[in-house]
Amino acid sequence: MTVKVAPSILSGDFAVMGTETVRMQKAGADMIHCDVMDGVFVPNLTFGHKMVSDIRKYVDVPLDVHLMITKPERYLDKYVQAGADRLSFHIEATSSATENLMSIKNSGIKAGIAVCPETPITDIFPLLDYLDYVIVMGVHPGFSGQKYIPETTERIMRLAEEIRGRKLSVEIEMDGGANENNVRMIAGAGANIIVSGSCAFNSPTPEKVIAIFQCRD
Ligand code: DX5
Numbered sequence: 777m778t779v780k781v782a783p784s785i786l787s788g789d790f791a792v793m794g795t796e797t798v799r800m801q802k803a804g805a806d807m808i809h810c811d812v813m814d815g816v817f818v819p820n821l822t823f824g825h826k827m828v829s830d831i832r833k834y835v836d837v838p839l840d841v842h843l844m845i846t847k848p849e850r851y852l853d854k855y856v857q858a859g860a861d862r863l864s865f866h867i868e869a870t871s872s873a874t875e876n877l878m879s880i881k882n883s884g885i886k887a888g889i890a891v892c893p894e895t896p897i898t899d900i901f902p903l904l905d906y907l908d909y910v911i912v913m914g915v916h917p918g919f920s921g922q923k924y925i926p927e928t929t930e931r932i933m934r935l936a937e938e939i940r941g942r943k944l945s946v947e948i949e950m951d952g953g954a955n956e957n958n959v960r961m962i963a964g965a966g967a968n969i970i971v972s973g974s975c976a977f978n979s980p981t982p983e984k985v986i987a988i989f990q991c992r993d
Pocket residue numbers: 784786787809811842915916917918919920921922951952953954971972973974975
């Protein structure tokens with residue numbers, strides 16, 4: 777069992793974000809997770825596409841951009857141009873999910889959908905044919921350092937079962953509340969990618985945290 781780890785720069789020092797992403801890449805990060813928040817879809821505000829294009833110059837690993845903004849269709853092109861390798865938006869934030877996914881895929885990068893804890897996981901099922909990955913939120917989006925919502929594990933299992941049953945190759949990314957004690961359970965449920973905000977960034981030895989999160993046998 778191995779998983780990819782995506783440290784979230786939401787927990788980094790925004791004043792020196794280039795250095796922070798290099799620190800995570802050196803520690804073994806498989807990708808860098810960029811949390812874009814608009815203060816409307818979620819009660820917090822972070823950064824826009826300029827941050828993504830600026831950190832693109834610092835690291836080689838893929839940039840995994842997670843949009844927590846209303847009507848993401850307004851900005852998809854900007855994040856593609858900024859150098860995102862993977863781009864996701866929330867199913868709750870748009871009424872044109874399929875069109876958005878097609879637009880991202882036509883740009884030549886991976887397309888994902890994120891789903892909040894209170895949204896039925898089955899809402900994603902009609903979109904699976906258009907998706908490269910699903911972000912299953914383990915917390916209510918907006919802040920790092922929150923406690924993992926236990927029902928998330930069951931939701932990942934249900935989604936993994938659906939993906940297997942339909943013989944698709946959609947990745948499952950778990951975002952929020954992961955820690956050294958629950959990562960193996962989350963990976964065992966079917967998550968291929970795990971986001972780490974506070975655990976990776978707040979540790980004096982992020983390489984150790986990332987190695988544990990990678991669940992190498
Ligand atoms: C929450 C963000 C997460 C967050 C994860 O809205 O989408 O990416 O940074 O942080 P931790 O791992 O601390 O829960």
